Each structure stands twice: as structure tokens, then as C-alpha cells.
Amino acid sequence: MSALPWRLRALALRPPVPAAAALAVFVAGAELPAEALRTMKPLDELVAVGLLERTGDRVRAPLAIVPLGAALLVCDRHDAADDEQLVCWPDDSSYHLATAIEPGRRARWLDLACGSAFAPLARPELADEIRGIDLNPRAVRVARLGAGLSGCRHVTAEEADIGAAHAPAALVTCNAPIPNDPDAAIWRRAGPGFFARMWPSARAALAPGGEIVVHSTLEAVPADLDGEAITVVYTPPGERGYAVTWWRPGAAGRRIVCQRALTPARPHLDPRDRDDALAGRLAPRDSAA
Numbered sequence: 001m002s003a004l005p006w007r008l009r010a011l012a013l014r015p016p017v018p019a020a021a022a023l024a025v026f027v028a029g030a031e032l033p034a035e036a037l038r039t040m041k042p043l044d045e046l047v048a049v050g051l052l053e054r055t056g057d058r059v060r061a062p063l064a065i066v067p068l069g070a071a072l073l074v075c076d077r078h079d080a081a082d083d084e085q086l087v088c089w090p091d092d093s094s095y096h097l098a099t100a101i102e103p104g105r106r107a108r109w110l111d112l113a114c115g116s117a118f119a120p121l122a123r124p125e126l127a128d129e130i131r132g133i134d135l136n137p138r139a140v141r142v143a144r145l146g147a148g149l150s151g152c153r154h155v156t157a158e159e160a161d162i163g164a165a166h167a168p169a170a171l172v173t174c175n176a177p178i179p180n181d182p183d184a185a186i187w188r189r190a191g192p193g194f195f196a197r198m199w200p201s202a203r204a205a206l207a208p209g210g211e212i213v214v215h216s217t218l219e220a221v222p223a224d225l226d227g228e229a230i231t232v233v234y235t236p237p238g239e240r241g242y243a244v245t246w247w248r249p250g251a252a253g254r255r256i257v258c259q260r261a262l263t264p265a266r267p268h269l270d271p272r273d274r275d276d277a278l279a280g281r282l283a284p285r286d287s288a289a
């Protein structure tokens with residue numbers, strides 16, 4: 001999905017076959033005759049919850065609904081104008097965080113800065129109870145819509161700052177925004193003090209024996225995380241570092257920063273990278289680079 005926006009304009013211009021009408025409206029953003037969606041549930045219900053706009057006999061989706069595994073993710077359209085409260089189309093950072101989490105069922109998972117709840121909806125099997133928090137009220141609204149459309153009653157979302165206190169969770173995750181990003185959207189741009197609040201907040205919310213998984217720029221990862229902290233950078237040396245950090249504050253002290261090249265077969269980080277880093281199979285990366 002992160003690679004699709006480049007092709008969507010062309011898809012939206014082509015009259016869809018009936019089976020593709022929902023994809024044309026909700027993914028490609030096409031405006032179509034209401035008749036084209038006749039096989040869907042009553043259109044009035046979709047209008048009532050704000051997922052469809054009807055003008056005469058034409059329909060258009062004000063938000064995107066993106067297939068994500070067995071779930072449906074709601075976010076802003078791929079052609080939405082930049083805005084502070086924009087809830088961005090999923091990008092590769094969303095995939096890196098979601099695929100980096102180890103499998104297994106936990107009681108509670110706290111996803112800090114959840115946005116559209118990409119990670120919880122991509123991996124809903126990972127916890128009995130999944131709570132996302134985000135500062136952006138529009139993100140919270142679309143995260144709830146996505147959880148509802150996906151039938152994931154155990155996924156909830158609340159409006160809160162990154163520094164707020166939470167009940168203990170065995171898994172705490174964050175796909176963080178970027179320091180000093182010029183973008184208007186808080187989806188991309190980290191505000192002042194974001195990381196000074198995020199790392200302690202994640203640690204404070206972690207249940208004993210649990211794990212924190214963070215996607216961020218390399219410069220946003222503190223050098224002095226306690227316990228075991230494994231950072232794998234996936235951008236090439238010489239480019240700004242983007243990385244996933246697996247942090248177990250309760251484990252024996254160990255700090256590793258290394259590098260893994262992305263490949264067509266493995267385009268995103270995953271738990272094997274953590275194992276490879278621990279086994280010394282990845283090249284070290286200068287954490288200041």
C-alpha cells in the first residue's frame with residue numbers, strides 16, 4: 001500500500017468493473033455514480049458515519065479505506081492537502097514497525113502515537129487488548145473507524161500526548177514522527193520535547209519482562225537506554241539513519257547499533273534482524289552517523 005499512491009490517479013480515471021468499484025472509490029479516490037456501489041451495504045449508512053459523500057447520483061469518499069491484511073485501515077485520501085491534522089496514507093515506516101514486532105499473544109499492547117492504528121490493525125492477533133493513543137483527534141477518529149470496520153473490538157484509541165501515563169502493557173510500540181521535519185502534518189513532524197517524553201513514557205508503561213519496539217530516526221534513539229537495546233538501521237551509510245529499536249529495560253545490559261540492507265525479498269525489518277544483530281551477523285553502524 002505504501003507504494004500505491006503513484007498508480008492511483010490512473011486507476012481513478014478508468015471506469016471500474018463492478019467488482020472493483022469499492023476499491024476505485026475508497027482506495028483510488030474516484031467519484032462514481034452511486035449505482036456503481038449497488039452491491040454494498042446501504043449507502044446511507046456509509047454517508048451517516050462520514051465514509052461516503054453523496055451529491056445527486058454521484059458518490060465520493062472523503063477518507064480512504066485501505067485493505068490491510070484481513071483488516072480495513074481508514075486514513076486521509078492519498079491526494080489530501082497537507083494539513084497539521086492530516087492522517088497520512090501508510091508509508092514504509094508504518095510497515096517497518098508492524099513487521100518488527102515478535103509474534104505471540106500478550107495481555108495488553110500500548111501503541112503510542114498510533115495514527116490510523118496501522119500496527120494494531122496489521123497485527124491484531126498480538127494482544128487481548130490493544131490501546132492506541134495519539135495527539136491528533138482526527139487520527140483517533142479514523143483509528144476507531146478502522147477498528148470498527150475491521151471488527152476489532154479489542155482495538156481502542158484515545159486522544160493523549162505522548163507523555164501521558166498508562167496502565168502497564170507487555171508490549172509498547174511507537175512509530176515516531178521525524179525531528180525537524182518541514183512537513184505541516186504532526187504525523188511526520190515531531191514537536192518540541194517529543195522524544196524527551198516518549199522514551200520515559202514507554203518505559204513507565206512497560207509491564208515487567210515486556211518489550212518496547214520503536215521506529216524512529218537514529219539520532220532520536222538515546223545512547224544510554226538501560227537494559228538490552230538493539231537498534232537496526234535500514235538506510236544506507238551516509239544517509240540519514242532510520243531504524244527500529246527493540247528495547248528490553250529488564251534484560252541484561254547490552255547496546256548494539258547495526259545495519260541491514262533492505263532487499264526485494266525482505267523490504268522491511270522483522271524480528272530476524274534483532275536475532276541477527278544479537279548473533280553478530282550484521283555490520284555495526286556508527287550511532288552518530
Ligand SMILES: C[S@@+](CC[C@H](N)C(=O)[O-])C[C@H]1O[C@@H](n2cnc3c(N)ncnc32)[C@H](O)[C@@H]1O
Pocket residue numbers: 090091093094095097112113114115116117118119133134135136139160161162163174175176177186187188189190191194
Ligand atoms: C509517523 S506517524 C505514525 C502513525 C502510525 N503509528 C503508523 O505507524 O502509521 C507519527 C504519529 O505521532 C503522532 N504524534 C505526534 N506528536 C504527538 C504527541 N506529542 N503525542 C502523541 N502523538 C503524537 C502523530 O499524530 C502521528 O499519528
